[in-house]
Amino acid sequence: MNIRASTEQDKQDIFQLHRDTFAEEEAEAVAKLALELLEDETALPLLSLVAEQDGDIVGHILFSSVSVEGADKHQGYILAPLAVLSNQQGRGIGSALIRRGLDILKTRRGEFVLVLGDPKYYSRTGFAAGHGISPPYELAYPQAWMALELKKDALKNIKGKVQCAASLSPAQYW
Ligand SMILES: CC(C)(COP(=O)(O)OP(=O)(O)OC[C@H]1O[C@@H](n2cnc3c(N)ncnc32)[C@H](O)[C@@H]1OP(=O)(O)O)[C@@H](O)C(=O)NCCC(=O)NCCS
Structure with a gap:
């Protein structure tokens, strides 16, 4: 399995991947969101990575x-x-994509x-709830709203509501 930055040529494969993978009721919306964000x-700044297996995009x-x-300018990101x-699935590809992404963002x-x-999934790579950044809307499951510090104490004094990219801001994604 090889992980690399996505290119313009990958867009259709990325759309298809999300459409095939997410549950039917959200698949089309998530696939469109991925392309809109790109x-x-x-x-x-944005980071988009694909996992390839035998030449096919699988992640x-x-x-x-x-x-x-209300906070000073910070270089923060949201994973979605x-x-x-x-x-x-179940072969470590998701975790490898997360870890590689975090490593690259650290270097940036x-x-x-x-x-x-899902806290059960994202806690495996170090994400945790209980930070000071609020989501843009009230959430049904506040425990699902997690953060990870790329730099020691980066979240210590940050309080306020997150402001995401325009394409990620509609309430339907939250
Ligand atoms: C979630 C997802 C990206 C995980 O990818 P993956 O390559 O299978 O992940 P990994 O192989 O790194 O990890 C698999 C492990 O995570 C667990 N896991 C996967 N999804 C989980 C979830 N929602 N909650 C808890 N554990 C989960 C698996 O049971 C497996 O456990 P094991 O290692 O003990 O066997 C993949 O299942 C997926 O694409 N799901 C549909 C889309 C989706 O839900 N995306 C995330 C939106 S927040």
């Missing part, structure tokens, strides 16, 4: 830029979306990463 200037992860209202093709001097997802 073209969204308000998402920059994709995207990190887009966020800011925090992430998907690994059903027949390739990123400070923190947010995610809204």
